[in-house]
Amino acid sequence: MKFSVLMSIYHKESHQHFDRAMRSVWDEQTIKPNEIVLVEDGVLTDGLYQAIREWKERLTNTLQVVSLKENVGVGAAKNIGIEMCNCELISVMDTDDVSLPKRFEKQLAVFENQDVDVCGAWIGEFEFNETQIISYRRTPEQHNEIVAFAKGRSPVNHVTAMYKKSWVLNVGNYAKYRTSEDYNLFVKLIMAGAKIYNLQESLVSVRMGNEQQVRRGGLKNAMFEADVQVGFYKMGFLNFFEMIRNVSVGFVIRMLPSVLMKVIFKMIRKL
Incomplete structure (x- = not known):
């Protein structure tokens, strides 16, 4: 089955991390993508441009680079990238994470053997060494469990x-x-009747550092999250009690000091 890999990158990304991510989706995969669509979300650093040029030279007919003049954010950048993908199946990848070697092989097998529209998996989180996983984010397997x-x-x-x-x-x-x-996307897909399945193993290793924790906290992020939950209520996905519960819990967590917030997120991973 043909598939595209979709990535977006912005100026704060490390060119070393980007190179590692690219090696994990191309050099190390048992099944390689038919194309990689990379959206440059605004002006990048010299190091990133150099790394992208080197990969473009290697993957002349595979890597498609889309350059945006201004930073528009992950969602808007991926919107543009999806339109540029030529394959019906699209695999998402972040430019600082590491896909494990059989990721695509195992996900393609799900699409070949099951009636699904989205296939995810667990992630393993690490701080400095990708071989030293400190926590996992586990997601349920079957569609009804996923909806709940x-x-x-x-x-x-x-x-x-x-x-x-x-x-x-x-x-x-x-x-x-x-x-x-x-x-928001996955809730819209559920509401529209899409079938979702999660493989019960980690297929991507994700960098987790203090910077990621800081990005999640603060009043602005708490307000963003509240808007998302209100949106789910208006869509009919959440009832009023569920909306109030989610907004309240999210607000409290995001207003905690970063050290405590990190502990809370680790505890949530184990639920």
Whole structure:
């Protein structure tokens, strides 16, 4: 089955991390993608441009680079990237994470053998050494469990997602949020009747550092999250009690000091 890999990159990314991500989706995979679509979300650093040029030289007929003049955010950048993908199946990848060697092989097998529209997996989180996983974010396997899980948290680890382009376009693509655009997408897909399945193993290793924790906290992020939950209520996905619960819990967590917030997120991983 043919598939595209979709990535977006912005100026704060490390060129070393980008190179590692690219090696994990090309050099190390048992099944290679038919194309890689990379969206440059605004002006990048010299190091990133150099790394992208080197990969473009290697993958002349595979790597498609889309350059945006201004930073528009992950959701808007991926909206543009999805339109540029030529394959019906699209695999999402972040430019600082590491896909394990059999990721694509295992996800393609799900699409070949099951009636699904989205396939995710667990992620393993690391701080400095990708071989030293400190925690996992586990997501439920079957669709009915996934729907129930989505009432409180995003039901698919976005960096592991492989989905059908037609379904994503049918529900209006990613929302132009600066946060939770992936959660919003999966809820819209559920509401539209898409079938979701999560492999019960980690297929992507994700960098987790202090910077990521800081990005999640603060009043602005708490307000963003509240808007997302209100949106789910208006869509009919959450009832009033569920909305109030999610807004309240999210607000408290995001207003905690970063050290405590990190502990809370680790505890949530184990639930």
